[in-house]
Amino acid sequence: MARVVAVDDAADPRLADFRDLARADRRPDRPGGRGLVLAEGTVVVRRLLASPYPPRALLGVARRIEDLAPDLRGADVPADLTAYVTDADTMAHVVGFHLNRGVLASADRAPSPEPAALLAGARRVALLEGVNDHENLGALFRNAAALGVDAVLVGTGCADPLYRRSVRVSMGHVLRVPFAACGLGPAVTALRHAGFTLAALTPGGDPSALAALASHERLALVLGAEGPGLSDEALAAADVRVRIPMADDVDSLNVATAAAVAFHATGVPR
Amino acid sequence: MARVVAVDDAADPRLADFRDLARADRRPDRPGGRGLVLAEGTVVVRRLLASPYPPRALLGVARRIEDLAPDLRGADVPADLTAYVTDADTMAHVVGFHLNRGVLASADRAPSPEPAALLAGARRVALLEGVNDHENLGALFRNAAALGVDAVLVGTGCADPLYRRSVRVSMGHVLRVPFAACGLGPAVTALRHAGFTLAALTPGGDPSALAALASHERLALVLGAEGPGLSDEALAAADVRVRIPMADDVDSLNVATAAAVAFHATGVPR
Numbered sequence: 145m146a147r148v149v150a151v152d153d154a155a156d157p158r159l160a161d162f163r164d165l166a167r168a169d170r171r172p173d174r175p176g177g178r179g180l181v182l183a184e185g186t187v188v189v190r191r192l193l194a195s196p197y198p199p200r201a202l203l204g205v206a207r208r209i210e211d212l213a214p215d216l217r218g219a220d221v222p223a224d225l226t227a228y229v230t231d232a233d234t235m236a237h238v239v240g241f242h243l244n245r246g247v248l249a250s251a252d253r254a255p256s257p258e259p260a261a262l263l264a265g266a267r268r269v270a271l272l273e274g275v276n277d278h279e280n281l282g283a284l285f286r287n288a289a290a291l292g293v294d295a296v297l298v299g300t301g302c303a304d305p306l307y308r309r310s311v312r313v314s315m316g317h318v319l320r321v322p323f324a325a326c327g328l329g330p331a332v333t334a335l336r337h338a339g340f341t342l343a344a345l346t347p348g349g350d351p352s353a354l355a356a357l358a359s360h361e362r363l364a365l366v367l368g369a370e371g372p373g374l375s376d377e378a379l380a381a382a383d384v385r386v387r388i389p390m391a392d393d394v395d396s397l398n399v400a401t402a403a404a405v406a407f408h409a410t411g412v413p414r
Numbered sequence: 415m416a417r418v419v420a421v422d423d424a425a426d427p428r429l430a431d432f433r434d435l436a437r438a439d440r441r442p443d444r445p446g447g448r449g450l451v452l453a454e455g456t457v458v459v460r461r462l463l464a465s466p467y468p469p470r471a472l473l474g475v476a477r478r479i480e481d482l483a484p485d486l487r488g489a490d491v492p493a494d495l496t497a498y499v500t501d502a503d504t505m506a507h508v509v510g511f512h513l514n515r516g517v518l519a520s521a522d523r524a525p526s527p528e529p530a531a532l533l534a535g536a537r538r539v540a541l542l543e544g545v546n547d548h549e550n551l552g553a554l555f556r557n558a559a560a561l562g563v564d565a566v567l568v569g570t571g572c573a574d575p576l577y578r579r580s581v582r583v584s585m586g587h588v589l590r591v592p593f594a595a596c597g598l599g600p601a602v603t604a605l606r607h608a609g610f611t612l613a614a615l616t617p618g619g620d621p622s623a624l625a626a627l628a629s630h631e632r633l634a635l636v637l638g639a640e641g642p643g644l645s646d647e648a649l650a651a652a653d654v655r656v657r658i659p660m661a662d663d664v665d666s667l668n669v670a671t672a673a674a675v676a677f678h679a680t681g682v683p684r
Contacts (some may be wrong), residue, residue: 391562394559
C-alpha cells in the first residue's frame, strides 16, 4: 500500500523524477545512460504498477490518484512508494507543460532478460531491426500485445522501447510484453536453438506464403523499418521471406501496421 | 505543361494558397466552408497531380520542382498551372513554419461522387462512422489503398479526409481512393442495392467469422472509432458482426490498424 502525500510547491525536491520532462527524456545520470521509465495517464500508470519495473513515485491530481487507489493497494506495490497529490497548475510547473492525462508514475529500468529465457514459453515472437521511430515502436508493441505476440527481440538500430513517447503510444503495453535488446547474431542463435521458424517480412517476399506460417508451432517474424527494410544479414538468416499482398502502386504500409497484419495472419489459432 | 516562375517576395499575392497554413486549414471563404486541398512533399504532390482534384498552384524549392518536372509535363496538367520556385527561407515565411518536405501544391475540391456511382465497379468497400481523428482517417486511407479497398463511404461524425493532416498521413492516398461523404441511411441503401454484404467490426462480434468474409463477392466493412464504437443503427444495419481475435486483457487496436487487419483478412484473393 503506497502512501499519498499532498504537495503544493512545484520546487519540492521529491518531485525530481517528473521535472522538466520534455528535456529530461534522456537522463545520462541514470544507469545505462538512459532515462527513467515514465507512465502517463491512469491506464498506463496501472500497467506500470503491474509491470516488472520497480515503481519510484507517482504525481497526479486528486481525482486521478483516487482512480488508482485500488492499484496502489496491490500486494506487489512497495509500502514506501509515494503518490504525490497536487493541482493541475503545480503539476504543469513541475513537468514543464500541461499534461492533460493528470497523472504520472516513474519507475526504474529492470535488467533485460536473456533471449533464451524470453523464448522459453513463447510461440509467437517478433525480431525487430532498425525500427528507430519511437511512435512506430510503441504502436508495434501495442499491436503485439493485442494480437498474441509473446515476446519481442529488439535488434540493431531500434529505438528505445522505454522512451516516454514509446510507452505512451504503446498504451503501456511495452511494459507488459517481454522484450530483450539483442544483436542480430545472438537473436538468431537463440531463436534457432528454441526451435523457431524465422520469417522475414520484406517487399521481395512471397505474398502467398504468409497465411501458411500460421501452422508453425514456433514462429518469429523478422521486421525492419519501412524505408530501408531488413539488412542482407537479416534476410539471409530467415528461413522464408514473405510479404503482405499489396496493390501494385502502393509502396508499403507503416511498419507497426504491417506487423499487425502479419501478427494476425500468422497467429496461434484461439 | 505547367509554367515555372521564380518568386523572391514572401508577400507575393500569387502565393495566397500557401500563406499561413497552420491557421488556414479551414478556409470559410472556400466553397462548402472547407479549405483547399494541400499536398506536401514530392510523393504527395505527384499523387495530387494524378488525382481528380483540379490543381491551382505549386510552391517549392528548385530541387523539388525539378524532381516534379516529368509530372508537370503530364498531358492532364493544365497549361496555365504555375509552379512557383523560391528558397527555403522565403517558403517558410509564406507558410508560417519551416516545411522540410520542400514543396507544396494546392487544388480545388471536386464534387463528391454519388454513392451508387462509387460502388458500381467496387468489390471491397469501407463504411466509416465517427472516425473523427484526422491522422487515423489518413492512415486508414493509406491502408485502404495498399490492401485493395476500392472505395470509402465517409459516414456520420467522420473528420474531413481532405484536411491537410489527413492528406499527409495518408501519403496522398486519400487523393486516389474514391470516397463519398454520406449519411448512414443512404450508404446502407446504396450498398444493399449494389449487392454488398455489410460486416460490422465490433468488440461484440464473432472472432471466428472474419476470415470467412473473404469469400463474399462484394463486401463492405463497417468501421467505427475505437472509443465509442459503432452506433446501434450501424450495428443493426449490418448482416454480420465480426471482431479481430485479440488477447483478453487488451481493449482494442487503433482504428486504422484494425481496418488494415480486416482489409487483409477479407481481401479479394490476388
